[in-house]
Amino acid sequence: MTILVMCNLGNSDLVADGKRPSKPRPEGEQLWRSFTEHQFELPIIEPCLRFIAGRHPADQLRLVCFYTDQPENPETTKPDRFGVSLRDKDTIWLAHIAQRLIREQFAGQVSEVEIVRIENSRGPDLNPSVYDEVFEAYAYLLQRFVNQQVDRCYILTAGGIPACNFALQLQAMIAFADRCHFIYPPEGGKVTELRIGEEMSKAFQRVNALNALDQRNFPAALLSARAAQVGEWIIALLEYAVYREAFDFQQAMQAGARAQRHSSGSIREFCRELQDDLQQLIRNDAAALLREVAYSADIAYRNGRYADLLGRLFRFQEGVLRLIVEKYLGLPTDFSKEQREASLARYLEQIDGNPALRDFLDQRTLDGKPLRYRDGPNRPVMQALLEFVLNGGTRADGTPFATKKDRERLSGVRERLNRLDALAELRNQSVIAHGFAGVAREAIDSAYKGGADQIVPDLYKMIELLDSPVHESPFDRIAGKVQRELRRGS
Numbered sequence: 001m002t003i004l005v006m007c008n009l010g011n012s013d014l015v016a017d018g019k020r021p022s023k024p025r026p027e028g029e030q031l032w033r034s035f036t037e038h039q040f041e042l043p044i045i046e047p048c049l050r051f052i053a054g055r056h057p058a059d060q061l062r063l064v065c066f067y068t069d070q071p072e073n074p075e076t077t078k079p080d081r082f083g084v085s086l087r088d089k090d091t092i093w094l095a096h097i098a099q100r101l102i103r104e105q106f107a108g109q110v111s112e113v114e115i116v117r118i119e120n121s122r123g124p125d126l127n128p129s130v131y132d133e134v135f136e137a138y139a140y141l142l143q144r145f146v147n148q149q150v151d152r153c154y155i156l157t158a159g160g161i162p163a164c165n166f167a168l169q170l171q172a173m174i175a176f177a178d179r180c181h182f183i184y185p186p187e188g189g190k191v192t193e194l195r196i197g198e199e200m201s202k203a204f205q206r207v208n209a210l211n212a213l214d215q216r217n218f219p220a221a222l223l224s225a226r227a228a229q230v231g232e233w234i235i236a237l238l239e240y241a242v243y244r245e246a247f248d249f250q251q252a253m254q255a256g257a258r259a260q261r262h263s264s265g266s267i268r269e270f271c272r273e274l275q276d277d278l279q280q281l282i283r284n285d286a287a288a289l290l291r292e293v294a295y296s297a298d299i300a301y302r303n304g305r306y307a308d309l310l311g312r313l314f315r316f317q318e319g320v321l322r323l324i325v326e327k328y329l330g331l332p333t334d335f336s337k338e339q340r341e342a343s344l345a346r347y348l349e350q351i352d353g354n355p356a357l358r359d360f361l362d363q364r365t366l367d368g369k370p371l372r373y374r375d376g377p378n379r380p381v382m383q384a385l386l387e388f389v390l391n392g393g394t395r396a397d398g399t400p401f402a403t404k405k406d407r408e409r410l411s412g413v414r415e416r417l418n419r420l421d422a423l424a425e426l427r428n429q430s431v432i433a434h435g436f437a438g439v440a441r442e443a444i445d446s447a448y449k450g451g452a453d454q455i456v457p458d459l460y461k462m463i464e465l466l467d468s469p470v471h472e473s474p475f476d477r478i479a480g481k482v483q484r485e486l487r488r489g490s
Helices: 024-033 045-055 092-105 131-141 162-179 196-214 218-227 232-245 249-262 265-282 286-302 306-329 340-352 355-362 379-390 404-421 424-428 441-447 452-465 474-487
Strands: 003-008 061-067 110-117 152-156 180-184 192-194
Touching (some): 003 162, 045 061, 045 180, 131 162, 180 196, 196 218, 196 474, 218 232, 218 474, 232 265, 232 286, 232 474, 249 265, 286 306, 286 474, 306 404, 306 424, 306 452, 340 355, 355 379, 379 404, 424 441, 441 452
Parallel strands (some): 003 061, 152 180
Antiparallel strands (some): 180 192
């Protein structure tokens, strides 16, 4: 195994002749030049190396020590009220001493001791006590280790400047993830491995989950939530959202039941409400399914899944037409294999029983040919039926299928359906239909009246015009509930 050990050097890391240097740079240089005349100790690094070597007796350790060496300028040479300047505190000479000591004392266990100046891509001109400056510096310093073979990385959490320790720990977590371990050597006590790495990893995953939920990206949120080891009800609720967005309502029902079982109080009641929501969808309620398509189209748009969006828009158009045909004309539109024979018989019987409707359809054409409405209510046929209703079409007894007010509302629906037709060619050429062309946001902006941002509001407006209530999206409610709990640490 390749074992990497990293630490920051501070004035507490070296004891010379029983004393810690108060001005590490000038005193450290003197100590280095008279190295053999002194007795040195490394009270933090030595016990940590023995601890790590004891865990990996068959492996060689590689030690990297970060030190400060600030450029000489008026700011760094100005003494504080104790007469100590920033440059006086630099640990460059302590690094050289530590390097020599470790090479001598751990020759059989540490194969390499590397000392590295704390700097960013522009050099060492930074304040090692300023958190954002050193955070950027350690991102740069650790870059070259990321692509190297590292099976395990140990970070010493004591010694060095607090800001540098903070930056090293975070950047090491980013670079090495679960290979990163944190060691704490309490003065005079036993070296201890901390679980801070696991806790930081969980915290990062919580942030990832929160960000994913902002986009309503439930699959990504679920992966991060699992990695963060959050409460079981949160996992189950996110699974519910993933299944529901995919229209797998049976699996969503099972996930919702798990969420309800593992929750309590108001959250359990919330889960129960979500379960009740599914009943309409399982019963194939046309209005409920239409809302569900709009909710999921909104999610696809937020996440830049534009081909998926076009597919859902096509399904939405068809759903709107089916709802209108069933609601206003009373014609069946379920022509699934099981229902086709009975539905077709009833469909033709009703059309033939209304001469005005039959004559209207007989006069319709598609691509210069008579409309084949007797095969069933496909999309062009349902569009023709909508036109019949809008034109004041009547039943066999002469009464109109829709009131004047309803026709005004349906006119608004037709206008928006026609806007969606402008996206048909994009869909047809995409991977979800008949081609392999990509679907870019810019292409949708260009094709759709009002631009891509207008699509989802138009969907909700059509639902409203069809006299169907537009509820708050269940996905928005789930995201909000889970985000609140994640921020509370659940």
